[in-house]
Amino acid sequence: MIYINGSPADMARIARARPVRGIESICLSRMMRGAGAYYYASIGELHFELALRRTTVARAERLRLAGLNFESFRGSYCNKRYWIRTANGGFELRRGVSPAAAVRDIYSNGREYGTECATAMQIVYCGALLDLVTDSAFDTHFGGMRLMNWHDIPTPLKETGSLHRVKDYLPGDRRYFSNPEVNLNAPEWQGENVIDMGDGTYYGHGIGRRRADKIIATLNSARRASARRSAYLIPTAGRPDYSRLYSMFGSALRPAPR
Numbered sequence: 001m002i003y004i005n006g007s008p009a010d011m012a013r014i015a016r017a018r019p020v021r022g023i024e025s026i027c028l029s030r031m032m033r034g035a036g037a038y039y040y041a042s043i044g045e046l047h048f049e050l051a052l053r054r055t056t057v058a059r060a061e062r063l064r065l066a067g068l069n070f071e072s073f074r075g076s077y078c079n080k081r082y083w084i085r086t087a088n089g090g091f092e093l094r095r096g097v098s099p100a101a102a103v104r105d106i107y108s109n110g111r112e113y114g115t116e117c118a119t120a121m122q123i124v125y126c127g128a129l130l131d132l133v134t135d136s137a138f139d140t141h142f143g144g145m146r147l148m149n150w151h152d153i154p155t156p157l158k159e160t161g162s163l164h165r166v167k168d169y170l171p172g173d174r175r176y177f178s179n180p181e182v183n184l185n186a187p188e189w190q191g192e193n194v195i196d197m198g199d200g201t202y203y204g205h206g207i208g209r210r211r212a213d214k215i216i217a218t219l220n221s222a223r224r225a226s227a228r229r230s231a232y233l234i235p236t237a238g239r240p241d242y243s244r245l246y247s248m249f250g251s252a253l254r255p256a257p258r
Contacts, residue, residue: 036167090148171198
């Protein structure tokens, strides 16, 4: 159920505030009919979360097609015009470079980048937020950003690094497939960070967009010879703090698409 300012949501009012279609409609339906309770201070805050979930799914698909290469941290690389490769294989924004321009470059020139799946998740969320807010607001909050798995997460998105039990799984959630008996010669397949795409598929960098059974089969093919335990989808999800992001960026939103 959805609550706006402490009261059950009026679906007619939600529809009047702004059209809800596609991924946003799927999210809204699951929230209303699911087991969880969702609280918002205003209808604007609800629409912000719905929009960010929509752009998260869209950016995941764009990153899938961007040519970004899969590499371990040892082999990672980036466009030196925008980023500095750190000693541990992460990416650090160059001084004087616009964070918004640097994130967009990853999508425009994906073949100039190589990294692993956790960093790709951060790139998805950064791109998703950038689709909703002005460049100046993004640059203000993402100055000095670093990208590297869940140890260097841009502060506005730090909550995406933690997985928690949730009542309902929604499009735009970060999920994780674990491979507990991975072949030690292929440690990059110990698991896969993915984005829930809302249609029964998941996007993971290096594995593509697939249904859960196909991802599990791929991970199982990289188990050690004596393995008995299958890979599996952990029943948790990682999410941005949508309420905090709305308080940070709510006054700097781009016009909503019609």
